[in-house]
Amino acid sequence: MPSRAKKRQRLAKTPPDTEEERDTASTNNSISAATTTTTTTDDKHKIFTTFALSQGITITNVAPSLLPGRGMGLLTTAPIRSGTTIIHVPPKAMLLPRPSNNLSPQAALTSHLLHLSTTSDPRYAACATVWPTRSDFRSSLAWFAPTDRNLDYKHLFPKSLAGAYERLVVDAEHDRTALGREEGDEEFMYHWAIANTRSFSWKPAGAREGRMVICPFLDYMNHCQAGDGCEVKMDSRGYTLVANRNYDTGEEILATYGAHSNDKLLAHYGFTMPGSQDDSISLDEIILAGKHAHKEQRHTLESVGYLGNYSLTPSTNEICFRTQVALRTRLLTSNEWEYYMGSGDDIANDKSEEVKESLCRMIRGHIENMTDMTTKLKQVRDEGKGHTQVLSSILERWRQIQDALQKYIDPFGT
Numbered sequence: 001m002p003s004r005a006k007k008r009q010r011l012a013k014t015p016p017d018t019e020e021e022r023d024t025a026s027t028n029n030s031i032s033a034a035t036t037t038t039t040t041t042d043d044k045h046k047i048f049t050t051f052a053l054s055q056g057i058t059i060t061n062v063a064p065s066l067l068p069g070r071g072m073g074l075l076t077t078a079p080i081r082s083g084t085t086i087i088h089v090p091p092k093a094m095l096l097p098r099p100s101n102n103l104s105p106q107a108a109l110t111s112h113l114l115h116l117s118t119t120s121d122p123r124y125a126a127c128a129t130v131w132p133t134r135s136d137f138r139s140s141l142a143w144f145a146p147t148d149r150n151l152d153y154k155h156l157f158p159k160s161l162a163g164a165y166e167r168l169v170v171d172a173e174h175d176r177t178a179l180g181r182e183e184g185d186e187e188f189m190y191h192w193a194i195a196n197t198r199s200f201s202w203k204p205a206g207a208r209e210g211r212m213v214i215c216p217f218l219d220y221m222n223h224c225q226a227g228d229g230c231e232v233k234m235d236s237r238g239y240t241l242v243a244n245r246n247y248d249t250g251e252e253i254l255a256t257y258g259a260h261s262n263d264k265l266l267a268h269y270g271f272t273m274p275g276s277q278d279d280s281i282s283l284d285e286i287i288l289a290g291k292h293a294h295k296e297q298r299h300t301l302e303s304v305g306y307l308g309n310y311s312l313t314p315s316t317n318e319i320c321f322r323t324q325v326a327l328r329t330r331l332l333t334s335n336e337w338e339y340y341m342g343s344g345d346d347i348a349n350d351k352s353e354e355v356k357e358s359l360c361r362m363i364r365g366h367i368e369n370m371t372d373m374t375t376k377l378k379q380v381r382d383e384g385k386g387h388t389q390v391l392s393s394i395l396e397r398w399r400q401i402q403d404a405l406q407k408y409i410d411p412f413g414t
């Protein structure tokens with residue numbers, strides 16, 4: 001509607017920082033009805049929903065709702081039948097950067113968002129009223145808060161989690177440099193975090209280049225383990241969310257962001273899913289610890305492509321094939337070992353029990369180190385260094401790892 005388009009130009013340009021500011025921004029936001037004088041958190045999502053519909057986004061029987069521990073999410077407002085299109089976002093409603101040859105897809109999207117934030121683009125302005133704030137990111141993402149980034153307590157993180165954080169920091173630095181932004185540029189970090197936590201990969205069949213894009217409204221959707229949620233389809237007409245089963249009123253609509261371990265979910269998105277079948281516990285720190293892996297063993301494993309990436313799956317209490325191979329280096333002759341690698345079977349006696357016993361011994365030694373690390377990390381948190389919520393979620397991850405390892409060495413909790 002023309003009158004609205006004009007008013008939208010007055011939308012806040014800089015994304016709001018606090019929940020309060022988000023409310024204020026949407027109060028000031030002229031997408032709201034002219035009569036609106038105060039806007040509650042609930043209202044601003046209603047206003048955004050109206051805006052999404054005006055952009056050609058299809059929304060069937062779902063509405064954004066505030067959900068404990070997960071920010072906003074999508075709840076059904078009426079029953080939905082299996083196979084129904086719940087949300088459809090056409091390309092014209094997306095925040096879609098131009099393809100770039102020299103930028104990573106995430107840098108290209110960040111650059112696009114940074115650019116839009118300095119214009120009166122109505123879609124950007126509408127999205128900014130409902131996106132998480134900088135303070136939301138500071139309390140959930142360790143790599144986001146500069147104070148946390150500079151504190152020297154990363155050595156107290158589980159190694160696998162520290163590795164995942166480190167990769168994000170390196171990627172962000174790479175993209176910041178590529179975009180010619182100053183070190184410590186908060187605008188860059190905020191939009192990079194938006195791209196990192198809410199974007200979709202856009203490469204419909206036939207498209208030459210893939211891009212990362214923002215799909216307004218669809219990005220309210222929270223994550224569930226692989227195989228459990230709705231189906232997200234992509235074709236040249238856009239993104240479509242399809243109901244995987246019948247839903248009653250008031251159920252949350254979820255889809256998977258990928259079969260991610262809790263290390264990846266925590267580092268990347270700031271949450272974990274206890275009990276998820278997709279979780280895996282890295283055993284690298286345990287198996288490759290100096291006293292357990294001699295130089296020759298490492299060399300042998302490296303030569304066959306089996307050095308590292310060892311894991312335990314908590315939901316099944318099983319170790320992966322790579323771990324089986326690594327632990328057998330010390331138990332088998334080279335002929336027996338090669339036979340195992342090729343067939344997954346012990347040529348002579350079954351070595352499964354010996355493998356398990358040797359790993360249990362390593363884990364028992366490691367659990368003592370872990371207790372030491374968590375005690376120190378609690379101290380850092382209780383002294384008020386670093387962000388309490390971030391440190392608490394890292395301590396929770398330590399607990400998940402400890403529980404999984406404990407269950408492996410003592411499945412019946414004797």
Ligand SMILES: C[S@@+](CC[C@H](N)C(=O)[O-])C[C@H]1O[C@@H](n2cnc3c(N)ncnc32)[C@H](O)[C@@H]1O
Binds near residue numbers: 197198221268
């Ligand atoms: C694409 S957004 C989803 C919408 C978001 N909850 C919001 O408030 O706007 C992704 C973010 O949602 C949160 N999230 C998604 N799935 C979650 C889950 N299963 N449990 C807890 N938080 C979740 C995390 O903060 C994540 O970074």
